[in-house]
Amino acid sequence: MTTKHLLFTSKIIGCFLITVAFFSCKKEKSTPQTQITPVTLGLYEYVSGINKRIFLPITQVGTKSVTYYSVFDTGSSGMTLDATDILPASMITSSGIQVTGDSVVVNGITVTSTKGTISFGDQLSSTKEYGNLAYANITIGDAQGNLALKRVPFFLYYKIIDETGAKLPAHASDVFGVGPGTSYVTSLIQSPLRAFDTGTSLTSGFKLATLNKSMFSTSGTYVTNLLTIGLNNSDLSSSGFIMHPLSYSSSGGYSANIPATIEYNGNTISGQILFDTGTPSTTVIEDRLATTSVGDLPANSTVTITTNKGFVYTYTTSSTGNLTEVQNPNNTGDYRTIFSLDFFLSNEYLTDYSNHQIGLKNN
Template identity: 70%
Template sequence: MKNKYAIAPQFFYLLFVILVASSCKKDSTASKPVSATPVTLGMYEAGSGSNKRVFIPITGIGTQSVTYYGIFDTGSSGMTIDATGILPASMITSSGIQVTGDSVVNGITVTSQQAVVSYGDKTSTTKEYGNLAYADVTIGDQNGNLTLKRVPIFLYYKIVDGSGTKLAAHSSDVFGVGPGISYANSAIASPLSYYSPGTNLTKGFKLATLNTSSFTSNGTFVAGLLSIGLTSADLSSNGFIMHPLTYSSTGGYSPNIPATITYNGTSTAAQVLFDTGTPSVTIIEDQKATSGVGSLPANSVVTVTTNKGFTYQYTTTTTSNLTAIQNPNNTADYRTIFSIDFFINNEILTDYAGHQIGLKNF
């Protein structure tokens, strides 16, 4: 009996041809990698005059939505944040974070590894006490955000300034994007260094010039300040002068760049740190300086020339480009540290993969 569902052989041949053609077309499309584009985020400029900061919104830690603002700091490596409001209050005591082994709380892996993070020099040192932890961290806010997966962070329970005064919770949360590793724990580095930006991009970030008029007491959101993921043009043809970094077994790749500093007719060799985390005064360390040199007067001209030919010159005023001269024998800190004022007229990029810093005059 004739099967009423029978299909002509010609149809099977046509179907076979269509399937083969579709398969070839699909494979051809899939083999072409899609180039990624950098993620661009805005940040907040706050303060004025001789005290300015740039803050990055932190809106997620582990499984929790939060609202904190970390100091965007090119001068340190690693994220430090107060445990208050992130861990249950019962875990935080005056003597430390109560944890047995490695514990997962609110999506955060809190380890029993304790450490102390210090900022400043021997004349005034702020210290944070806490534990190594791991968590997903979301940066940015409703204007645009990015989640960084399983970032090592320093979760502190206490912060004390140079005079021994305990500071308020979250008064000094830092988002350190320097190229090295934290002295507190070698597992901690810049949160941005753990982000894979995608095809044809290099791990790293680029910071646009800051806007003087955006520094306000309440903070002003400035779109597009931070670009995460570097293009080949950024690294070769966008005008940045690249500076290879030196590796140390203790701090990793150092952000300090060899340079010559000239001020008021005096010249000195220097290791220069360009630091968004220094809010007011540029510190020039000069071994020839006397203890009585102090702050440079207004209208002093300062020039920095790096070993790769990047040059920047500025003139001090009574409210901006404040500059002090110190002797490293007194401070125990040999670095010349340029403050946030530098970033109003210059751009910086950090290439984590190639271990180099790029500088560019605006």
């Protein structure tokens, strides 16, 4: 799992609500199952300088009430959460989380002995998290709207080291990864939204509405109705999304990368595109023919992408938005062109976990 983004940490105070539906039947009369409907939540839109983030609150982990924002990230798969204040301090040492045997249950959280490392970035700069596979019931959202998810597998990390070797503060990289694949630590970790019970009436997945550019603030502004969990038939057939089937890999599962043609400053190249809410400011075009001196595209440059299924998106760079740089993948080791959060200011995004496809829609 690799994404290109900066790291922020923030806290909120919230509460949670769990709703349980029951039904019964008798021999002489059957009662139809309660219809499950999609759940819509708001997200917090945050900005610091040129860097934008969208945060999803996490307010319950196991039996622990918590008050953390997590970065809502389409560019990775699986939740990562710092163990600080989640586990007893005595369990967390400089060499790792102490687990006796195969697993231990603490505060309603099952912490396994399976260890791993997650890297963010590319071969030029990389931030690393160290931790363990864990399971817990979690509640996402806060008092303004929330959802309880059962037994979610996630990565519980005990330290994070940036590219300079410095240890980052606790909860500096709590990420809610909703990509269609699996974590490179273990295939057991995948998007927590897969834990949502869709019943027989919905398809597993989510859609992200166009973000509200005017609502980004330094304090974080709650914006309603941005995230819909659970897809209905109209989402997949008549809502205007252009669907892109995904490719499977034995390492990482289904990839969110979409084949496309990229045009910029008179150049036309082919590549794989990742649309990544976890990249806060700068789109990176990977061009095998680029020279090391290309760097940032100047303001008023025009970029157009056309996917292999006919989705077209054009934007113009400026000094404050749609920032774009060109890199040579032979130098970075990453051949994906990664679109930043600015893409989501003009387009809707959908991921269908059941049918392994991503939907894109101009708005």
